Amino acid sequence: MNFNKIDRILEKFSMQKSQSISILQDIQNEFSFLPLEVLRYVAKKLGVPFSLVYHLATFYKTFSLKRRGRHLINVCLGTACHIRGGVRILEKTERELNIKSGSTTVDSKFSLEIVRCIGCCSLAPVIRIDGDTHGRLTQEKIPRMLKKYE
């Protein structure tokens, strides 16, 4: 594991404990998840117990302790998406990828996660893959939508 990058991030926030969340956010941007050894390293560097860093990493939904796939699929289950059939979209995506939400495909291509409202309610039901928003989805459109990603 290359800890240089992590040192740079820690320095950016002047090693301040109060910036722990921002530090973890930057690390996650770098690695796409939070490897346990990195969390241990951060705890040591900040001079705080490992349990504290681990608590942060598990409390906030953004953070993932599991390695994510190349593409992150966020299925929106905000209220508007829910009443317009978001659950059916989620289930179809789960069946297509053969995984449950919160996990990653065996080939590490996709990670599937639920998000509570991305504020595109007029497009409900909505899925966001990486930066792209796919709206007005029906189950039929899911397989083709997934095929666009390599």
Added chain:
Amino acid sequence: MKNIMKMHSINDFKQAIESQIQKRKSEENPVLTVSAGTCGRARGSLKVIKALKNAIKKKKLEDKVKVKVTGCHGFCEAEPNIIIHPHNIFYQKIEPKNAKDIIAQTILNNKIIEQLLYFNPITKEKYIQENDIPFYKHQKRIILGDNALIDPKDVNDYLSIGGYSSLIKVLSKMSSEEVINAVKQSGLRGRGGAGFPTGSKWEFTRKANGNTKFIICNADEGDPGAYMDRSLLEGNPHRVLEGMLIGAYAIGAEEGYIYVRGEYPLAVEHISLAISQAKKLGLLGKSILGTSFNFQIHISKGAGAFVCGEETALITSIEGKVGEPRQRPPFPAVKGLWGKPTNINNVETWANIPVIIEKGADWYSKIGINGSKGTKIFSLVGKINNTGLVEVPIGITLREIIYDIGGGIPAGKNFKAVQTGGPSGGCIPAELLDLQVDYEKLAEAGSIMGSGGMIVMDENTCMVDLAKYFLNFLRDESCGKCLSCREGIQRLWEILTDITEGRATREQLDLVEELARIVKDASMCGLGQTASNPVLSTLRYFRDEYEVHIRDKWCPALVCKRLIPTPCQDTCPVGIDVPSYIGLIARGKFNEAVDLIREDNPFPAICGRVCNHPCELNCKMGEFDKPVAIHSLKRFCADYVFQNEGYKRPSIQGKREERVAVIGSGPAGLTAAYNLAQLGYRTNVFEALPVAGGMLSVGIPAYRLPKEIVKAEIDAICALGVEIKTNTPIGKDLSIDDLKQQGYKAIFIATGAHKSLKLGLPREDGLKGIIDCVAFLKDVNLGNQKKPGDKIVIVGDDYIAVDTARVCRRLGSSEVNIIYKRSKEEMPLDDSEIDQALDEGVKIHFLTIPCKILGKEGKVTGLQCIHTQLGEADIRSRRDLITVEGSEFVIDADIIIRAAGQAPDLAFLDHMFEITQSNLLSIDPCTLQTNVPGVFAGGDAVTGPATVIEAIAAGKKAAASIDSYIRGKKFEGYKRPRPRMRIEPIQLTKEEEELKRPEMPLLSVDKRLQSFEEVELGYTEEMAICEAKRCRRCDLEK
């Protein structure tokens, strides 16, 4: 960024603002403002911007036409949209391909492009200017309105609409106390949820002990379905900064934080840019504009925790800790961030400050109602035509928001409830549509204002499922500190899951109520204290819906999948396995499809033509597009089989000695006979008329249901050994007792409703020329095809009225009028049917009632009518009719036809039978048995005039009940159908995913008027297969 210079004094800045204002005023060239918030971008506005810029470049207009990229204009439904200044032309749903035309026609030639204008989906009326569109017209956009004027990335644009003038006013003329007083007098209350008076909150923090104070902007907009704060940060970030600067000045804070949701990358980008621009201008930092006021702002990005919207949790999160709330008091105003006095307001509250300072507290407090001043932004989403952000004066009614601004509910569905306040809020039912929206009234109704999410729900939303949804959300988001919240929500969710999956008991519902109260009372922070609201409010207004789930294992909204696996099959009165037969059609297996349909319904070809198809009303595809044309597909495969091999004879299960008599050979009687014959009973049908089929043969005209189709399907029933004795009325010569003596073990009465009701008008019986529709249609169907008269008036509202009118046109009547008391939308038949009648020259007078029959020399000469209008009533029941005084008019007529309802003619029965007050045959609703043992009844004779499919359902149920009766077993009632087979879905190609429902091919109007040839020609094989592929196959979901 290059053209930003640091401002060293208030005067410098004043001049800079003035010069920007002048610059905007002198702008004469057209400006295209393109809405490009997150929502607009998701719908492709960035591509539109690129295309517009290219089109401008091609015409070499770069110096003359400007494209301005703005934040959200609020009208999400119309995204991507553009407003063309200076004429304020509003174009909606722009695609990149439209760019060329917009430049060539509108910009260069001042021509409006009609197709791009917004139009009312119901009236089709088009609107040119933004302000004329109902969605905008009924709003008061003092906060959001600026979004459409400025480029959020350009601080000069904000200055050019007078931005930061309020800051100047404060710094140059007002003391801190004066600012606080102004905010207090304005009556502004917190827009984040609880509605605490903002001015008082500021005062507490100002007066709190300590030199170091903080202010925080809460932009952790976690309520699903609310995104107004994002829209403000994205579209007008400087306004939020200006509000915070004024607040910091008033409170005495030198540092501020914006805690923004990490899921809003564009908002983070724009507010960060705004902060760095403000720093360059000298609006943030030390000695701002040469005064002694110092202030700086940091951004803190949330990491995804709903509870961090709660102020104490948010503060702990900024401190870099786990965002758990803490006990209050001490309130943050006393002990907040890092233990110092802290004032927290949400984005919208901060955005209100500049306008209060600019226009004065008096001006502001004139908006709104007593106790709740100003405007509130709502995100109007869900089952609503005009999805978007709406800003309205507080105190406006829900009806105005949902109908005047929101344009009502899509697809002609009924409004059921609106959910406000997100997971902490509640549901407000249709009965309270006239509720004024303010903090107190919403709380009384069991909901809250919250951050302004307003989720509209129609009849297809299940309230139990919705409450379960919020509980699921909250059990995820509970921080876990309080037991009542952590465990209570979890248990509530489990019970509601049981209810929606058909496992719950009545006692569990009481437990839900008890538990909900405990969670409310025993939790520490706002999340737990309000977590029960969605449950308690749905229980308060929709308790019956919970009870139906528990008692009948039925979800009335057809949402709960465990109870309603396939809405089409579940709503079909006879429970045909719709998805499987559509799956078979998609694979070209038409024979199998017909066999499958005939397991539940012996009349595929008839129902494919005349069924009112309740299945299509609940088709899931209908939520996105037109529902699958289920009845047309049924007709196609039945016709296909007729033209080829013919119907297969179903197998007969065993042979029984008992005989059953069926009286009446309409759909109910024949279906009973069909099912009884399959069970092995020797079944005879007695029919009074010379032909079999009941209304199928003598009621429905041949252009809608050809006689040979009826005959073919009846023949297929006779092939099972059913004997139909026509011209054999039951009554005088052959009584029910006689039948029993002849050895019939059971008798099923299905004689229908063939008697037309009277109009109840004077002279109805005295004049010649008044006839009954049923008798008239029977006469025509039996071969007497004589023109009844030239000028016809038909009084009625149903299929039969329209059928009568169209028959008259075919027989040569020149003027055919229908009088219908209600509006076109309320007419209980398909639009296509009404349109066909209109095409054939039938005139329908909607909202009209007859009041006087006119006659001369013993003959009818006309009908005097009066117009009505629909009065106000609650939205779910039909609206009252009010007659319009002085609107009387006369329609000349030589014949008046009564078609205003039918009743059964039960004179043939002896006095043993119980008859209801509405003159219908009385039966046990479970077994269909009359008070006379062994005699059963069903269909129109029991229900009054109903649909063909309901009659078939009655026949099917009667057969099962009679079978139990003869075997001496207790009849358990009708079992809910389940799919009969599993048909694998077909992988669709890209083109197939975009398939649209094909229009039904029709016979030309000329040909129609000359004969009784069938009007609807049916789908071709190709059309049917394509249409079958549109089915979403709900049956295959687990």
